[in-house]
Amino acid sequence: MIARLKGILLEKTPPHVVIDCNGVGYECEVPMSTFYNLPNIGETLTLLTHFVVREDAQLLYGFGTERERATFRQLLKVNGIGAKSALSILSGLSVEDLIQAIALQETGLLTRVPGVGKKTAERLLLELKDKFSVEGLTGNVNAPKSAASDVLNALVSLGYNEKEALLAVKQxxxxxxxxxxxxxxLKALSKS
Known part of the structure; x- marks a missing residue:
């Protein structure tokens, strides 16, 4: 199993990166959250990895943080979610936003990720509701879920994007x- 790569970044073309580790080039797929934080080509890079061996391929997925990799692995345990879907979810939502959506049981945020329909979103919420710790998130996670969810839905229906709405609800x-x-x-959003 390949758990970590440290080397020189040779190529970066979303979602693929190539890392030279002592003369061997490893190709990894990374979520966009990791991709945006990559150094310049030619600089040293360390990625935590998840190695998948299939009958027709050997695939390597890279992550900038342990939390991203742990979330990816947790997503793979959900029935019907493969590596591509898990990578897409992590590219469309930050780990914190995903945890917030699960805590609030908010399918609307998940269905905005390409490739995640209503049934898949409901399955994710059902199977992951007890898997993630919401410690470290502030504000309304401890409030009654319907109130926080209603506020979030109201903000989105008023035209605010999901990230802005989630930040406002967390406060x-x-x-x-x-x-x-x-x-x-609304008052907090008008100040930002």
Missing amino acids: LAPDVGVSEGIKLA
Whole structure:
């Protein structure tokens, strides 16, 4: 098993990168969150990896953080989610946004990721609801899920993108109601 690569970045073409490790070039697929944080070509790079051996291929997936790799591995355990789908999910949502969507049981955020339909999103929420720790996330994760979810849906329907809406919802107090939450979130969004 290949667990980590450290070498010189030779090529980067989304979602593929090639890393020269002592004369051997390893091709990895990386999520866009990792891709955006890559150094310039010719610089040293360290990636945590997940190695997949199939009957027709040997594939290497690279990640910038242990949290991304652990999330990728957790996604692979969901029925119907393969490596390509897991990579797509991590490219479309940050780990924090994914955890937030799972905590709020929000299928709308997941269905905006290419390749994730309503049934797949519902399966993800069902199978992952007890798998992720929401520690470290602030604000409304501890609030009643319906209130936070309603505030989030209201902001998205008003035209705010999911990231802006999630950030605003995270800043709310845990005991805020829906109407007050919408007012506070709109106020916070107008300042940014």
